[in-house]
Amino acid sequence: xxxxxxxxxxxxxxxxxxxxxxxxxxxxxxxxxxxxxxxxxxxxxxxxxxxxxxxxxxxxxxxxxxxxxxxxxxxxxxxxxxxxxxxxxxxxxxxxxxxxxxxxxxxx
Amino acid sequence: xxxxxxxxxxxxxxxxxxxxxxxxxxxxxxxxxxxxxxxxxxxxxxxxxxxxxxxxxxxxxxxxxxxxxxxxxxxxxxxxxxxxxxxxxxxxxxxxxxxxxxxxxxxxxxxxxx
Numbered sequence: 001x002x003x004x005x006x007x008x009x010x011x012x013x014x015x016x017x018x019x020x021x022x023x024x025x026x027x028x029x030x031x032x033x034x035x036x037x038x039x040x041x042x043x044x045x046x047x048x049x050x051x052x053x054x055x056x057x058x059x060x061x062x063x064x065x066x067x068x069x070x071x072x073x074x075x076x077x078x079x080x081x082x083x084x085x086x087x088x089x090x091x092x093x094x095x096x097x098x099x100x101x102x103x104x105x106x107x108x
Numbered sequence: 109x110x111x112x113x114x115x116x117x118x119x120x121x122x123x124x125x126x127x128x129x130x131x132x133x134x135x136x137x138x139x140x141x142x143x144x145x146x147x148x149x150x151x152x153x154x155x156x157x158x159x160x161x162x163x164x165x166x167x168x169x170x171x172x173x174x175x176x177x178x179x180x181x182x183x184x185x186x187x188x189x190x191x192x193x194x195x196x197x198x199x200x201x202x203x204x205x206x207x208x209x210x211x212x213x214x215x216x217x218x219x220x221x222x
Contacts (some may be wrong), residue, residue, distance in 0.1 A: 033211075042214060042216055043151065043211075043213050045212070048208070050208065087150050091207055094156075095156065095163075095164055096141070096153065097153060098151045100148075101150050
């Protein structure tokens with residue numbers, strides 16, 4: 001089994017940067033995914049890390065340290081449409097398990 | 109490409125009734141997943157299929173939940189009898205099948221049990 005921990009909620013101002021941390025414990029790590037989920041909608045894929053280091057995709061970047069069981073999602077130049085829940089998910093022995101999600105609130 | 113299709117979009121039933129959800133994955137996706145998402149929580153994996161075989165159903169409450177994927181394409185998830193705590197969004201997802209492939213989710217079925 002695994003524990004996936006991420007903060008419940010974060011608030012940031014439009015145009016700012018927010019970093020969402022995720023820690024996990026697993027015995028059979030196959031990769032870490034980040035998903036975005038707007039209220040009432042399905043999760044959509046943002047990024048994937050399998051090796052240590054930083055993956056950059058436009059305004060979103062994701063970092064992984066396997067030895068520390070740690071990842072973060074960095075959202076730059078925040079826009080109002082970025083207000084959503086961000087889900088950290090760990091693939092362990094082929095199964096993808098999700099954390100509870102971090103609700104990001106972007107204010108004007 | 110067409111996305112993952114799910115129906116119905118919403119369902120309201122009384123406790124002890126039965127209900128079924130349907131999912132059609134993205135064409136060519138070998139792996140199909142059913143997740144349960146309770147309000148305010150992350151999705152919880154119920155069952156995972158690889159083609160028409162079950163890969164994992166360790167978190168499926170088998171006394172009341174059942175799922176099948178007979179021809180390795182469409183899938184149905186059934187609850188019989190439903191309990192109040194089954195109120196949730198039931199998400200179907202599919203992927204090509206390797207650990208590197210992301211899951212693509214359908215819009216889900218919102219179930220309310222009264």
